[in-house]
Amino acid sequence: MTMRNSGSASDGTSRSAIMPDNETIFSWVEDLTAFSGRGTQTVDDRRSADYLLDAFRGFGLTDVQVQEAESFHWSAVRSELTVGGTSIPHSPVVFSFETEGGNGPFSTGPDGLTAPIVDVGDGEEEDFARVDAKGGIVLFDLRFVLPRSALLAVGEFFYDPHGGVDPADMETANPYLSTYAAVLERAMAAGAAGFVGVLADYFDSHDIRPEYTEGVTVPGLWVTRTTGARLRDLLASGATTATLRLEGERVPTPARTVIGYLPGRGTDTVMIQSHHDSAWAGGVEDASGTAEVLALASYFSQVPQAERPKTLMFVLMDSHWTGYQAHEKFVDTFITHPVGPRRIVANVTLEHIAKQAEIGPDGRLQIHDRPEYRGIFENVSPPLKTVIENAVTTHGLERTIRLPADKLFPLVGELPTDADLVYQAGVPVINLISGPLYLYDRADTLDKVYKPDLAPVARAFADIIDHLAAMPSDRIRA
Structure with a gap:
C-alpha cells in the first residue's frame, strides 16, 4: 500500500515515520461500518471492540485493555400509528417510553394508546398554555437550534x-441541539x-436516532415534515384521535472502551480519542473518527520512544448514544482518581470526516462532494492556537473553524464533542468535529465519508500532537 511521509517533528528534525494514506484509512472505515449498530446499540456487542483491540496490538501499543461500564440497549419490536383509519409512516423515538427503574419491557398494551391529538406547533410554553x-x-x-452561522459568529x-x-x-442546522428535551x-x-x-427542519426521512435523553416516560414516534403536513390535513378534515402503539424493551449491556498506550520519555500523557459505537452503519459517526485514531496510532507507533516527550494514550469510547456511562467511568478512573504516575494533560478528539449535506429543493437529502463545515473546539494557549491554524492551512483542511471552547460552553451548556466530560474534568482540549444533517440517520453510510480528507486530517493532527507533546504541560491550557 502507498504511504506518505508526514514530514518532520515539531523540533524540525526529520522523521522516518509514515502516515497511512486515504485508501488505508478508508479500509478501516469500511471494516467498522460492516459492524452496523455497533457498541451499546447492539446487545452485548463485542465486534468493534475486538477489532480495535487487534488493531492496537498490531501497531505495538502497550497496556492494551478494555474498560467496561454498565450501559443499556433500547429496541422497539413493534410500532404503529393510525389516524382516522389511515396508517401513518413513522419511526419509534429511541429511548422514549422509559419505565421506572430504567430497564425492562415497555408496551402501550394490546390495543395501543388511543387518544385525542393535541397540536402544539413548536411546543413552546405559550403553545401548551x-x-x-x-x-x-x-x-x-x-x-x-444550532445553525452554521452561529458557529461562524x-x-x-x-x-x-x-x-x-x-x-x-x-x-442549515445540525441535529445535535434541538428543542426535543424542552418540549x-x-x-x-x-x-x-x-x-x-x-x-420540521429535516430532510425527507424519519429514520433518526438522536442521543439519549433521560426521563422520557411516554411513548413517541417520529414523522417527516411531509407526513406532519398530511397529519394536520387529517385533523383539519375532522380526524381528532390517533392510535399509537409502541412495544419493546430496554436491557442492560456493557459499554466497552478500548485503550492503548505508546510510552514516552515522561508520564505526562496526551489522550487521543473518538468513539466506536454507532446508531446505524455510522460511516461518518463515527467510523471515520475511529479510523483517524487508528491512523495516528499507526503513525506514532513508528516513532521511537526517545522521540516521544510525552506518553500517548489512544482511547475509543462506547455509550456515546446511551448516556455516556463509559465516558463517566473513564474520567473517574484516569482523570479524577488516577492510579499510577500517568497524568492526562491534553485531549485530542477527532469526529466526523463528512461530506456536506443540505436539504434539496424536493425536500430530500442533497450531498455535495466537499467537506462539511467543521469546528476545532479548543481551550489552549496562544502558541497552540497558532499551531492549530498552521496545521489546518498546511494540510488544506478547508471549511474549518477554530472555536474557543470556554466561550461556547456557557452558551450551549456542554462541549459538543465526545470529550465533553474530559473537558469538564479540567483537561485542555483540541477537538475536531462536524455536524452534517444526516449524522443520526440511517443515511449515514460509507459513501458520506469525505475520503480525500482522511489522510490530511491525520497529518494535521500529527503536527498538533507533536507540539502538545513537546510543550511543557503547564503551558498547554489557555
Whole structure:
C-alpha cells in the first residue's frame, strides 16, 4: 500500500515515520461500518471492540485493555400509528417510553394508546398554555437550534481559501441541539400520554436516532415534515384521535472502551480519542473518527520512544448514544482518581470526516462532494492556537473553524464533542468535529465519508500532537 511521509517533528528534525494514506484509512472505515449498530446499540456487542483491540496490538501499543461500564440497549419490536383509519409512516423515538427503574419491557398494551391529538406547533410554553394536553397525544414540530452561522459568529479563525461559503448554507442546522428535551418536559408536565414529533427542519426521512435523553416516560414516534403536513390535513378534515402503539424493551449491556498506550520519555500523557459505537452503519459517526485514531496510532507507533516527550494514550469510547456511562467511568478512573504516575494533560478528539449535506429543493437529502463545515473546539494557549491554524492551512483542511471552547460552553451548556466530560474534568482540549444533517440517520453510510480528507486530517493532527507533546504541560491550557 502507498504511504506518505508526514514530514518532520515539531523540533524540525526529520522523521522516518509514515502516515497511512486515504485508501488505508478508508479500509478501516469500511471494516467498522460492516459492524452496523455497533457498541451499546447492539446487545452485548463485542465486534468493534475486538477489532480495535487487534488493531492496537498490531501497531505495538502497550497496556492494551478494555474498560467496561454498565450501559443499556433500547429496541422497539413493534410500532404503529393510525389516524382516522389511515396508517401513518413513522419511526419509534429511541429511548422514549422509559419505565421506572430504567430497564425492562415497555408496551402501550394490546390495543395501543388511543387518544385525542393535541397540536402544539413548536411546543413552546405559550403553545401548551392554549391547549389541554392531559391524556392526549401531543403533535409538535422538532426544531434544530444550532445553525452554521452561529458557529461562524463565535469562531476566531476560518480557513476558506477558495471562498466556497454559500450564504444559503449558513442557516442549515445540525441535529445535535434541538428543542426535543424542552418540549417533552412540557408535554409530560401537562400530562400527555404520548407524542408524535414532526421533523420540521429535516430532510425527507424519519429514520433518526438522536442521543439519549433521560426521563422520557411516554411513548413517541417520529414523522417527516411531509407526513406532519398530511397529519394536520387529517385533523383539519375532522380526524381528532390517533392510535399509537409502541412495544419493546430496554436491557442492560456493557459499554466497552478500548485503550492503548505508546510510552514516552515522561508520564505526562496526551489522550487521543473518538468513539466506536454507532446508531446505524455510522460511516461518518463515527467510523471515520475511529479510523483517524487508528491512523495516528499507526503513525506514532513508528516513532521511537526517545522521540516521544510525552506518553500517548489512544482511547475509543462506547455509550456515546446511551448516556455516556463509559465516558463517566473513564474520567473517574484516569482523570479524577488516577492510579499510577500517568497524568492526562491534553485531549485530542477527532469526529466526523463528512461530506456536506443540505436539504434539496424536493425536500430530500442533497450531498455535495466537499467537506462539511467543521469546528476545532479548543481551550489552549496562544502558541497552540497558532499551531492549530498552521496545521489546518498546511494540510488544506478547508471549511474549518477554530472555536474557543470556554466561550461556547456557557452558551450551549456542554462541549459538543465526545470529550465533553474530559473537558469538564479540567483537561485542555483540541477537538475536531462536524455536524452534517444526516449524522443520526440511517443515511449515514460509507459513501458520506469525505475520503480525500482522511489522510490530511491525520497529518494535521500529527503536527498538533507533536507540539502538545513537546510543550511543557503547564503551558498547554489557555
